[in-house]
Amino acid sequence: QKEVEQNSGPLSVPEGAIASLNCTYSDRGSQSFFWYRQYSGKSPELIMSIYSNGDKEDGRFTAQLNKASQYVSLLIRDSQPSDSATYLCAVTTRTYSSASKIIFGSGTRLSIRP
Amino acid sequence: SQTIHQWPATLVQPVGSPLSLECTVEGTSNPNLYWYRQAAGRGLQLLFYSVGIGQISSEVPQNLSASRPQDRQFILSSKKLLLSDSGFYLCAWSGDRYSNQPQHFGDGTRLSIL
Numbered sequence: 001q002k003e004v005e006q007n008s009g010p011l012s013v014p015e016g017a018i019a020s021l022n023c024t025y026s027d028r029g030s031q032s033f034f035w036y037r038q039y040s041g042k043s044p045e046l047i048m049s050i051y052s053n054g055d056k057e058d059g060r061f062t063a064q065l066n067k068a069s070q071y072v073s074l075l076i077r078d079s080q081p082s083d084s085a086t087y088l089c090a091v092t093t094r095t096y097s098s099a100s101k102i103i104f105g106s107g108t109r110l111s112i113r114p
Numbered sequence: 115s116q117t118i119h120q121w122p123a124t125l126v127q128p129v130g131s132p133l134s135l136e137c138t139v140e141g142t143s144n145p146n147l148y149w150y151r152q153a154a155g156r157g158l159q160l161l162f163y164s165v166g167i168g169q170i171s172s173e174v175p176q177n178l179s180a181s182r183p184q185d186r187q188f189i190l191s192s193k194k195l196l197l198s199d200s201g202f203y204l205c206a207w208s209g210d211r212y213s214n215q216p217q218h219f220g221d222g223t224r225l226s227i228l
Binding site: 101105 | 156157160208215216217218219220221222224
């Protein structure tokens with residue numbers, strides 16, 4: 001069973017600090033990695049995509065990928081109360097029919113405290 | 115730009131009643147389409163995915179079914195709902211069959227079974 005693992009949290013971070021969210025995956029053949037943000041009662045929203053080893057920055061968000069360690073992380077700088085949400089890690093995998101499919105982690109709940 | 119529409123937003127149904135949830139995508143052709151269910155406080159459970167008209171793959175045995183009568187239309191159905199069918203139902207789309215592109219979600223349908 002191909003899996004994506006995340007710490008469920010809650011992760012509590014003071015406002016203005018850096019929030020660090022981590023994810024590990026089991027399928028060594030995975031090629032695409034995504035972070036989604038889900039506010040309570042809402043649908044997931046894509047915030048970052050990363051396809052190669054290293055760091056990718058977009059505003060206050062930085063995604064980090066290490067394929068050798070099968071590890072993906074998301075850093076949120078200058079955390080704001082509006083960042084309080086559940087963050088889902090997602091990894092592509094191939095199905096038997098060769099169609100691409102995404103496996104989602106169960107999510108980490110992030111709470112930014114004033 | 116691509117958009118995904120899902121309706122209704124909220125639905126309350128009695129046990130044993132039928133169900134039909136519809137999802138349509140605009141601004142793209144031949145998308146991969148997906149139905150997920152999310153129980154309260156839980157992760158995303160993939161129910162069905164489709165790579166083309168009439169092509170449906172089922173992930174979890176259950177009393178639900180899916181159909182794709184048109185390229186950009188995906189329907190989730192049940193003949194008789196169970197209490198356990200309550201949850202947040204999400205439709206999503208992604209690029210063509212072999213793409214490693216992310217999935218994009220509709221706003222979801224919150225289904226309550228009485």
